[in-house]
Amino acid sequence: VRIKADIVVLATGMLTNMIPEDYEVNNLTTEYIGTITKKETTDGVTEELVPVPISLNLSYRQGPEMPHLKYGFPDSHFICFPYETRRTGIYAAGAVRHPMDALQASSDAAGAALKAIQCLELTSQGKAVHPRAGDQTLPEFRLESCTQCRRCTVECPFGVLDEDEKGTPQEHPYRCRRCGTCMGACPQRIINFKNYSIDMISSMIRSVDVPDESEEPFILGLICENDAYPALDLAGQNRVQYNPNFRFISLRCLGGTNLVWIADALSKGIDGIMLIGCKFGDDYQCHFIKGSQVANERLGKVQETLDRLMLEAERVQQVQLAINEWDNLPKILDDFSERLKELGPNPYKGF
Numbered sequence: 223v224r225i226k227a228d229i230v231v232l233a234t235g236m237l238t239n240m241i242p243e244d245y246e247v248n249n250l251t252t253e254y255i256g257t258i259t260k261k262e263t264t265d266g267v268t269e270e271l272v273p274v275p276i277s278l279n280l281s282y283r284q285g286p287e288m289p290h291l292k293y294g295f296p297d298s299h300f301i302c303f304p305y306e307t308r309r310t311g312i313y314a315a316g317a318v319r320h321p322m323d324a325l326q327a328s329s330d331a332a333g334a335a336l337k338a339i340q341c342l343e344l345t346s347q348g349k350a351v352h353p354r355a356g357d358q359t360l361p362e363f364r365l366e367s368c369t370q371c372r373r374c375t376v377e378c379p380f381g382v383l384d385e386d387e388k389g390t391p392q393e394h395p396y397r398c399r400r401c402g403t404c405m406g407a408c409p410q411r412i413i414n415f416k417n418y419s420i421d422m423i424s425s426m427i428r429s430v431d432v433p434d435e436s437e438e439p440f441i442l443g444l445i446c447e448n449d450a451y452p453a454l455d456l457a458g459q460n461r462v463q464y465n466p467n468f469r470f471i472s473l474r475c476l477g478g479t480n481l482v483w484i485a486d487a488l489s490k491g492i493d494g495i496m497l498i499g500c501k502f503g504d505d506y507q508c509h510f511i512k513g514s515q516v517a518n519e520r521l522g523k524v525q526e527t528l529d530r531l532m533l534e535a536e537r538v539q540q541v542q543l544a545i546n547e548w549d550n551l552p553k554i555l556d557d558f559s560e561r562l563k564e565l566g567p568n569p570y571k572g573f
């Protein structure tokens with residue numbers, strides 16, 4: 223674009239200062255800043271991201287800077303929590319958050335400061351900040367059974383967990399948002415909350431009354447409490463009728479889904495399981511940033527469980543739903559039910 227002008231004034235702060243030019247966003251992991259090194263391993267040459275300290279120099283196992291988005295703006299659920307970053311207690315304001323002028327930046331800074339004060343108040347009382355503001359329970363780790371697989375430390379969306387030299391998770395409770403993603407990640411099932419645990423959800427699944435003989439598939443819905451469950455609620459408030467053969471259990475986030483629940487439900491004779499949660503990907507809406515995406519990746523591994531049970535992978539499906547899409551729910555539920563009808567009843571029914 224060519225403009226004939228005597229003077230051009232550009233607003234200050236149009237670019238974030240999070241990524242200097244030498245550290246372009248990379249393909250290996252777009253979330254973290256660092257350099258990629260190649261390493262010889264028994265599986266051949268692998269690439270590894272070595273995070274580098276640039277401005278914050280945090281001591282987090284996940285790296286010294288905040289996870290970021292395209293152009294280096296800090297990653298966050300900005301729809302609901304405008305100043306939040308993925309490092310609890312650090313709030314972004316001004317042109318670090320997105321391009322803005324000085325006046326906007328000044329009011330932005332006031333908003334971020336108020337959020338920081340709220341965070342200080344709540345964490346000093348042992349309570350969570352957004353989105354489960356006021357929650358006083360924390361994940362508890364039965365570390366004597368830990369195999370140091372590192373899944374919890376890698377998958378925690380907020381970098382709460384560091385590791386000791388052996389790879390055993392070390393918790394920093396004041397960073398925790400209580401999403402339960404670590405609980406879902408742990409193959410040993412040794413991470414639980416006092417009021418939210420693997421056994422608790424398993425017991426709910428086991429207590430569902432599954433009809434022995436029915437023409438219609440009987441389905442379990444694991445549904446996120448943040449957007450999907452309110453969408454179901456909205457469907458009810460609007461008198462929308464939906465398939466009565468679903469039983470719903472609400473989760474803090476789909477990221478907390480432990481694969482043992484899938485095995486529990488299918489071995490009980492439930493015909494199919496639908497996970498309903500927030501949208502993931504570039505325009506994600508997950509209140510815990512990564513939860514629904516992590517659940518989707520975990521579901522990729524569900525095939526192993528289903529193979530063991532000699533069942534079809536299509537019996538488990540994840541659906542992304544925004545809160546304003548509540549009127550789509552009846553069709554989504556019916557389509558899944560129809561698909562299960564084609565597969566036939568779960569052979570474990572009645573045992």
Ligand code: SF4
Nearest residue numbers: 378398399401402404
């Ligand atoms: S509950 Fe969520 S935020 Fe807390 S440690 Fe587990 S994964 Fe991290």
Ligand code: SF4
Nearest residue numbers: 368369371372374408
């Ligand atoms: S996921 Fe479970 S077994 Fe693996 S490191 Fe964490 S606590 Fe240990």
